[in-house]
Amino acid sequence: MTLDHRQHHADTLRATLSLVMYPIQAIVGLPASTGNWLAENLSSRQTLLSHNKELRDEQLLLKIKMQKLESLEAENQRLRELLGSSFKVGEKTLIAELVAVDMDPFSQQLLLNKGSLDKVYSGQPILDANGVMGQVLDVGPVSSTAILITDPSHAIPVEVNRNGLRAIALGIGDTNQLDLPHIPNNADIKTGDLLVTSGLGGRFPAGYPVARVTAVTNNPGASFASVAAKPTAKLLSTREILLVWLEKQPEQKESPRTEGPES
Numbered sequence: 001m002t003l004d005h006r007q008h009h010a011d012t013l014r015a016t017l018s019l020v021m022y023p024i025q026a027i028v029g030l031p032a033s034t035g036n037w038l039a040e041n042l043s044s045r046q047t048l049l050s051h052n053k054e055l056r057d058e059q060l061l062l063k064i065k066m067q068k069l070e071s072l073e074a075e076n077q078r079l080r081e082l083l084g085s086s087f088k089v090g091e092k093t094l095i096a097e098l099v100a101v102d103m104d105p106f107s108q109q110l111l112l113n114k115g116s117l118d119k120v121y122s123g124q125p126i127l128d129a130n131g132v133m134g135q136v137l138d139v140g141p142v143s144s145t146a147i148l149i150t151d152p153s154h155a156i157p158v159e160v161n162r163n164g165l166r167a168i169a170l171g172i173g174d175t176n177q178l179d180l181p182h183i184p185n186n187a188d189i190k191t192g193d194l195l196v197t198s199g200l201g202g203r204f205p206a207g208y209p210v211a212r213v214t215a216v217t218n219n220p221g222a223s224f225a226s227v228a229a230k231p232t233a234k235l236l237s238t239r240e241i242l243l244v245w246l247e248k249q250p251e252q253k254e255s256p257r258t259e260g261p262e263s
Helices: 001-006 009-087
Strands: 094-104 107-112 125-127 132-139 144-148 157-160 166-171 178-184 195-196 209-215 226-229 242-247
Touching: 107 242, 144 178, 157 209, 178 209
Parallel strands: none
Antiparallel strands: 094 107, 094 242, 107 144, 125 132, 125 242, 132 144, 157 166, 157 195, 166 178, 178 226, 195 209, 209 226
């Protein structure tokens, strides 16, 4: 041993034996190391899968919240426009929401979430931020039914804002069109003219936007021209409307369905 310590004759032998034994040791320890490796990787994979699921769930929740925020943002924009419109109206107003819509061609009506408990009355005008939508038809304690200006049984007195020419705008069951009958061929009315409420009949105060003329067809063989107009109110997309109180409410002697200048 002293000789080996001094001359290191056994170092070569030990190195050779270590080289020979390493594969055997590796093979003997392979099951344990493989088990540890598999356990570690499986655990890591399960953790990643769990984290991925949590992230997917969180992403879905955030998307849902984003959709709700976009909806609220759009609603706030509509309310701001509506309130901006109400500032231009001198009468008392109240915002109501649409509960249901009946768009039957023969009966275009809305169900509102305001009623007699909110002082709503039959014949009361309803508007959106862009113009006249119609008027209240029937009133219950907590809800009311309104009729649109495009309902086939509805008529509203209007005048051309440019020159004061008076007419009657009739609903035909089309939410994009009103008809103006009995307009003489030589009347001063043209495409693009704004029609506003004339105030005749006392149901609508004067000056509310109603429609804009879209077509004027002169009929040489007839006494009257064919005039069509498109409502300025967004009848198909409005969710909130303005109920307007007049300073002097009209007497309820007849149905608001057939209002004309003589009503």
